[in-house]
Amino acid sequence: MLKAVELHKEFEGPRGKLHILRGVSLELKRGDLAFIIGRSGAGKSTLLHLLGGLDHPSRGNVEFEGEDLSVLNEESLAEYRNKKVGLVFQFYHLLPEFTVKENVELPSLIAGKSREKRSEELLKRVGLWDRRDHLPSELSGGEHQRVAIARALVNEPELVFCDEPTGNLDEETAESVHELIFKLNEEGQTFCIVTHEEDFAQRGNKIFRLHEGIVHEVTK
Ligand SMILES: Nc1ncnc2c1ncn2[C@@H]1O[C@H](COP(=O)(O)OP(=O)(O)OP(=O)(O)O)[C@@H](O)[C@H]1O
Ligand SMILES: [Mg+2]
Numbered sequence: 565m566l567k568a569v570e571l572h573k574e575f576e577g578p579r580g581k582l583h584i585l586r587g588v589s590l591e592l593k594r595g596d597l598a599f600i601i602g603r604s605g606a607g608k609s610t611l612l613h614l615l616g617g618l619d620h621p622s623r624g625n626v627e628f629e630g631e632d633l634s635v636l637n638e639e640s641l642a643e644y645r646n647k648k649v650g651l652v653f654q655f656y657h658l659l660p661e662f663t664v665k666e667n668v669e670l671p672s673l674i675a676g677k678s679r680e681k682r683s684e685e686l687l688k689r690v691g692l693w694d695r696r697d698h699l700p701s702e703l704s705g706g707e708h709q710r711v712a713i714a715r716a717l718v719n720e721p722e723l724v725f726c727d728e729p730t731g732n733l734d735e736e737t738a739e740s741v742h743e744l745i746f747k748l749n750e751e752g753q754t755f756c757i758v759t760h761e762e763d764f765a766q767r768g769n770k771i772f773r774l775h776e777g778i779v780h781e782v783t784k
Contacts, residue, residue: 566723567592568614568627570623571624572623573611573622574622586777586778590772592756594722597770599759606774607774612725614626615725617641617645647719648723649722650716652709652713652725655732658712660701662699664695668714668715671715672719679719690711705734706741724753726756
């Protein structure tokens with residue numbers, strides 16, 4: 565489904581170049597529950613941004629279903645981000661002035677096709693249908709993340725990327741979000757998730773450890 569080949573990422577900083585990714589290769593297959601682990605600052609979010617088409621690698625390439633993202637123009641890349649993949653960010657990124665339901669429907673509106681039925685189904689799925697008219701400020705952290713997951717799924721993406729989806733939640737709330745992800749994965753949804761929660765990562769069928777700019781697949 566997705567293949568990263570020899571990805572490099574350098575950032576130009578005030579004190580010179582930072583070479584964060586130094587030849588990352590990995591492969592995701594349909595149905596995977598894949599995890600990316602590694603220390604703070606290892607480059608996990610940077611890697612996810614490259615895989616999700618939010619940023620360009622300095623070298624190397626990302627292929628999605630055989631298509632190299634680097635040859636796509638901005639319009640096609642935006643379509644990749646909007647339709648092929650779903651994104652759940654490290655910090656919530658719900659739009660504060662829109663209701664829960666509007667937040668979930670937003671990607672479908674951007675895609676030019678409102679999906680009211682789908683958003684209703686998803687909000688019921690994540691247990692927040694009765695909160696549909698609330699604003700993000702009226703939600704707890706776990707509820708925020710459940711809305712963010714529903715939003716990432718609204719366009720029926722083939723692959724969902726999550727960056728620390730439960731990093732800021734208490735254990736019990738995190739567990740409920742984990743269970744939701746496991747259930748969706750059992751139903752066939754492919755996930756690639758950054759986490760620092762060891763137990764959560766252990767539930768994956770693939771674990772990639774990012775260390776010193778390189779990824780090693782951890783054998784379980
Ligand atoms: N746009 C940028 N410009 C310059 N440096 C950056 C930029 N984005 C990230 N970095 C640097 O790249 C390194 C990796 O950052 P990244 O956010 O990918 O780490 P991470 O593994 O996700 O960490 P955490 O677990 O804390 O979220 C950091 O040292 C960061 O300062
Ligand atoms: Mg990060």
